[in-house]
Amino acid sequence: MLCVFCLRVFNQPANHLPNGKWSAQVDWTISLFAVRLYDDCVSCQAIVRGLRGVDLPLGDDTTVAVRAIFFSPRTHGGCIESMPYATFTVSDAATKRRLCGTQILLEQVDEKGDAVLLRKVHGTTTGSPEALSFIKTNLQTCLGSHEACRAASAQTTWYPTRLIRVDGSHAQLVITAETPPDGPYASLSHRWGGADIIKCTQKTLPELKKGIPSSSLPATFRDALSATRFLGIGYIWIDSLCIVQDSASDWAAESKTMLGVYRHSVVNLAATCSRDSHSGLFSTRAPRGLHSGPFAASNGAVSGSFVAVEAALDADSWTAAVENAPLNARAWVLQERLLSPRVAHFAREQVLWDCPGLAAAETLPSGARAMPHLFRRGVGRKRGSNLLHVPAEPDRALGQWAAIVDAYSRCGLTFASDKVVAISGVVDHLRARSADRRFSCGLWRPRMEMQLCWLAAGPGAAERYGWLPSWSWMSVNGAVDAPRPDAFEGYVVTLFAEVRGVVEADGGGRLRLRCVTRPVGIETRPSLRLVGAGMDEFRSLALDVASPPELKGRLFFVPVFGVQEPAAVSTGRAFECRGLLLEQVDKSEGLYERRGHVFILAKSDSVSGTSQEITIA
Structure with a gap:
């Protein structure tokens, strides 16, 4: 749903411009306590997510100034290229300092209340069958039809020295030279975070080859194995289990293979919002704050029943969910992101898919169809990125x-x-x-x-x-x-x-x-x-x-x-x-x-x- 403040944005009379475009602006001040209280308002919750990355003490009594502008769809050559959208800019009411921004997308629904491009999520965790099916569908589409991804992926079969074989409820460490794998493997990006976790050592190596009890694994590893099974992938590479941690020679040898490890993995599962290996790959969420449900909007330019979601692929939202997430504060992870052909970011509220052919979110599964104009900040998304290309200039x-x-x-x-x-x-x-x-x-x-x-x-x-x-x-x-x-x-x-x-x-x-x-x-x-x-x-x-x-x-x-x-x-x-x-x-x-x-x-x-x-x- 939308709160009374945000609903007003989409019913404010529009200011029509000579070129046919229009906009409507609404300003208000509100305490952060009230913003956080609207836990089922799509735009208020998007603001709350954006404020997580602000390096300032912001208490419930902090008053913020919100400026919301509702814009007409973007056009090019007389053709509509996007849906109507609204930008929300949040500043400290006292200092006028900009704190964060977010963008909300609107789509008109049919008489049944259904939308084409914006999707409502129902699962209460990012490990739900719904969320994992989102990854599986995108992985299958990517492997089958993304020309850009085929060009960016490794063209030869190669395996790391060791992999975790995932077979039903059983998992074990395999030496690939001794037991050649018979299919693709996934990789896991995670933060150790100082957590005391199971590791491959010279002492534990023989036991890990016999089998890895699920009870011995931290939550992030258990979740990663569960996701790997759901995706139908038979193997996964996890650094702490696939490199002998107390062998300087093995670490030196394996650290030189990181290009191959991530480049040849079929997908990278990123524990984006987890601070350590016990925090889990999956997180609980409140679906009601991710999708507005149908609401009436009428401002003299548009009229009808609409649904709204956060523009999760926009620079501000992507930065809050991915770039500023705990995982991506770890230096090793930068090359894991860059080198992996595909990344499934398990963010706090939803899963984000990232490959050269598609950037998408559970609420925005169509990606560029809903957001054809995406600005980049930081490492950003793979789609349109040239960071790993070597231009002639x-x-x-x-x-x-x-x-x-x-x-x-x-x-x-x-x-x-x-x-x-x-x-x-x-x-x-x-x-x-x-x-x-x-x-x-x-x-x-x-x-x-x-x-x-x-x-x-x-x-x-x-x-x-x-x-x-x-x-x-x-x-x-x-x-x-x-x-x-x-x-x-x-x-x-x-x-x-x-x-x-x-x-x-x-x-x-x-x-x-x-x-x-x-x-x-x-x-x-x-x-x-x-x-x-x-x-x-x-x-x-x-x-x-x-x-x-x-x-x-x-x-x-x-x-x-x-x-x-x-x-x-x-x-x-x-x-x-x-x-x-x-x-x-x-x-x-x-x-x-x-x-x-x-x-x-x-x-x-x-x-x-x-x-x-x-x-x-």
């Missing part, structure tokens, strides 16, 4: 890699030593499709210069990993923003530095850079800034580490690249310049370490000078 390829870097750096790792290996499957995939490119600790060659100008997001990372080179974004344990060369299309980009090579070593190695080094100093008051020749138009300094150790060596600004509009090239006007703050750690060897990212407005004399070749560790 190098700048576009680096822009796609930057999106992966941004997402990966915002995820957490239990063991810092996994920073490189937890993304290695994606690297292996991209490297196999671009033989002319070389990978060095998070950066690609050639065209490595602009990639050096990553910057720490926010106040900087908590610490630097000393075993990784300072020039790599992998050396810090926090979020970074990677430069996107494709964003400068149409501008004149000038390089002031040249990468001459990387001396490979464990962890990445030392970088040889031919560049201009300009001595600078740091002032901390009234704000953090650089001083020195050419720093008159200083704009910002982003230190790599929020609280760096005392800088004992000499500091230098190294300009790396500049960007300006074509018309400004001959005018001598200042241009945007990005570069590095380096500390000299060994003068005799010409050895430096990176300390931060610098942005200035520069003129030619600010970046000119005698180039020299230096080494950055």
Whole structure:
């Protein structure tokens, strides 16, 4: 159903525009207690879900301002491309800060109250036969008719070293070289979450091969086996059961096969909303808050009986349900999502299907038919994604890699030593499709210069990993923003530095850079800034580490690249310049370490000078 506030949105007289489109706007303020109280209102519950990702203390007494706008269907070439929809934007009434947004889709129903594109769900858990049938139907359709999915899937048969065989109520670990599988396998993405769970060890391996009692498995594993059986899949790969956890050699060998493990799985079951292995793959839900049921709407532009659901595939809703979910805060999971040909996200309220041919939800099973225009945020959906493609244009390829870097750096790792290996499957995939490119600790060659100008997001990372080179974004344990060369299309980009090579070593190695080094100093008051020749138009300094150790060596600004509009090239006007703050750690060897990212407005004399070749560790 809809509450009295939200129902008013769809009965507010429409404002008609000359082009034939229309809209109607309604604003109101309401306490969060009241919003949460309307637990059977589709739009109020969509707002509640959106607020889960807000990093602010929001109590029941918080007053929010809601702006709802009901829009006419989108059209293209005179043809209607979508159904009517409403956007709900929620802000803190006191501070005016935007908190979240959501979109609601409407479809007119027939005299029986039935809709074509929007579906009502009945199951009270995401593990109901209804929810699992949604996955099974999409899997069968994908395997049978999705050209985009066939092109993206592995074309050869390959199996991991070990799999869990699912046979009726029985499960056992099999060594695939000894007992060759006779069908496809699924994979499970989950959070260990510090939970004490059953693992494959050198001691337990023989017992697991005999059989795995259901009672010994945590809820997430039991649910995953149940889903696998329902889908008619005979095997599943689960990391903690298929890698010998107390064998360094087995872990090292198996971690190198992650590309194959996920690429060849027929579907990935993602425990998206679960915080640990005991939370379960399935979750309980209240179906009444996912579908409005028929209601009357009349605003001078539309009139009749309609049903409404949340636009679960829209950027705001997808971000709340998937991108900001507990599972996707885990760094290892990023490559599991990217490499798997199909993912079934077990979100909190419903299952979401994601493959290159279709993004769909239980309430939106038709996907693009209901929502032909989908905006992307973060990793996003597979449909229309090009993150694992290697375009011919190098700048576009680096822009796609930057999106992966941004997402990966915002995820957490239990063991810092996994920073490189937890993304290695994606690297292996991209490297196999671009033989002319070389990978060095998070950066690609050639065209490595602009990639050096990553910057720490926010106040900087908590610490630097000393075993990784300072020039790599992998050396810090926090979020970074990677430069996107494709964003400068149409501008004149000038390089002031040249990468001459990387001396490979464990962890990445030392970088040889031919560049201009300009001595600078740091002032901390009234704000953090650089001083020195050419720093008159200083704009910002982003230190790599929020609280760096005392800088004992000499500091230098190294300009790396500049960007300006074509018309400004001959005018001598200042241009945007990005570069590095380096500390000299060994003068005799010409050895430096990176300390931060610098942005200035520069003129030619600010970046000119005698180039020299230096080494950055």
